[in-house]
Amino acid sequence: MKITEVRLGLISVPLRVPFKTALRSVSSVEDVIVEIHTDTGAVGYGEAPPTGVITGDTTGAIIGAIRDHIAKTIVGRDVDEFEDLMIALNGCIQKNTSAKAAVDMALWDLYGQLYKIPVYKLMGGAKKSIVTDITISVNDPEEMVRDALNAIDRGYDCLKVKVGKEPEKDIARLSAIRAAVPKETCIRIDANQGWTPKEAVRILNGMQEKGLDIEFVEQPVKAHDFDGLKYVTERSYVPVLADESVFSPQDALTIMQMGAADLVNIKLMKCGGLYNALKIASAAEVYGVECMIGCMLEAKISVNAAVHLACAKQIITRVDLDGPVLCSEDPILGGAVFNEKDITVSDEPGLGIKGIEPGKIRYI
Numbered sequence: 001m002k003i004t005e006v007r008l009g010l011i012s013v014p015l016r017v018p019f020k021t022a023l024r025s026v027s028s029v030e031d032v033i034v035e036i037h038t039d040t041g042a043v044g045y046g047e048a049p050p051t052g053v054i055t056g057d058t059t060g061a062i063i064g065a066i067r068d069h070i071a072k073t074i075v076g077r078d079v080d081e082f083e084d085l086m087i088a089l090n091g092c093i094q095k096n097t098s099a100k101a102a103v104d105m106a107l108w109d110l111y112g113q114l115y116k117i118p119v120y121k122l123m124g125g126a127k128k129s130i131v132t133d134i135t136i137s138v139n140d141p142e143e144m145v146r147d148a149l150n151a152i153d154r155g156y157d158c159l160k161v162k163v164g165k166e167p168e169k170d171i172a173r174l175s176a177i178r179a180a181v182p183k184e185t186c187i188r189i190d191a192n193q194g195w196t197p198k199e200a201v202r203i204l205n206g207m208q209e210k211g212l213d214i215e216f217v218e219q220p221v222k223a224h225d226f227d228g229l230k231y232v233t234e235r236s237y238v239p240v241l242a243d244e245s246v247f248s249p250q251d252a253l254t255i256m257q258m259g260a261a262d263l264v265n266i267k268l269m270k271c272g273g274l275y276n277a278l279k280i281a282s283a284a285e286v287y288g289v290e291c292m293i294g295c296m297l298e299a300k301i302s303v304n305a306a307v308h309l310a311c312a313k314q315i316i317t318r319v320d321l322d323g324p325v326l327c328s329e330d331p332i333l334g335g336a337v338f339n340e341k342d343i344t345v346s347d348e349p350g351l352g353i354k355g356i357e358p359g360k361i362r363y364i
């Protein structure tokens with residue numbers, strides 16, 4: 001199976017409600033789609049969101065990295081030289097993890113199709129379904145309570161609540177939500193780097209004293225501040241999960257060796273795809289650090305690839321793969337079935353993606 005062409009397109013999918021974090025506010029998913037064509041007619045699919053505030057990757061940068069570096073490296077090569085392809089993909093350009101992730105998943109898709117096996121089984125997995133949380137955007141407490149109750153009505157029992165914007169309001173936000181939702185609702189929070197280390201300890205221990213029962217906090221402090229993260233981890237009663245601090249397997253190792261976080265969030269767009277995500281999962285297994293599988297604002301092609309990983313690795317004990325259910329429509333054909341919180345992996349060879357609804361992709 002020889003790679004003949006890398007085709008790129010753009011999709012635009014409106015969100016049900018605007019997505020607001022301490023870092024950004026957006027109202028639609030605007031992603032780059034990658035199709036890798038082969039001489040057998042098989043096509044591998046990938047997707048990359050331009051999450052500039054987190055990864056530094058813009059739409060133009062994703063397109064440029066794929067066209068000017070990655071495509072030139074992989075076209076003409078055989079999918080069966082999988083390890084060589086992965087090393088070439090990772091070595092042909094620095095950083096650009098979103099572009100690499102989109103191509104990495106399209107290659108896994110083709111490799112699974114070549115050997116007629118779904119990717120999660122190729123990775124040794126046997127689990128067929130997982131359960132995701134859903135994100136509540138940061139707003140005034142009243143609006144957040146409305147969004148939380150709407151999520152409960154849709155059947156979600158785990159909320160990931162965004163905080164970190166106007167930190168003085170965060171305890172009030174969480175108190176209002178905790179008072180409104182059923183007692184057994186799991187609540188995790190994500191500050192998206194919005195607090196200083198001292199502020200984080202004060203807010204988190206304040207939440208603990210009020211009995212708000214927070215499962216964990218995601219990325220309380222700036223991404224580069226590993227010492228600050230460790231400071232919070234050592235002093236907070238609420239467990240700490242490293243998100244923006246962990247891009248590469250090396251970052252994950254450093255965080256684990258320092259004891260700077262209790263948990264790690266693996267995202268394909270931060271680490272460059274499934275090949276590197278597996279390395280983070282292996283490091284986490286060695287250190288006994290449980291992982292969450294997360295996503296950016298992504299539609300179903302790339303989140304579907306993360307579903308395969310989550311079904312394969314037992315060290316992934318938390319799931320934040322709500323990209324598709326935050327969207328008001330799903331233009332992607334095939335792949336995992338997203339029935340609100342319940343996600344069922346596809347048993348089709350590769351990643352199981354069949355294509356994009358006609359008229360919903362603009363080829364470039």
Ligand SMILES: C[C@H](N)C(=O)N[C@@H](CCC(=O)O)C(=O)O
Nearest residue numbers: 051135294295296297320322323
């Ligand atoms: C969408 C997901 N639940 C999420 O919150 N992901 C990121 C932010 C993604 C973005 O800004 O696109 C996170 O910080 O965990």
Ligand SMILES: [Mg+2]
Nearest residue numbers: 190218219243
């Ligand atoms: Mg996060």
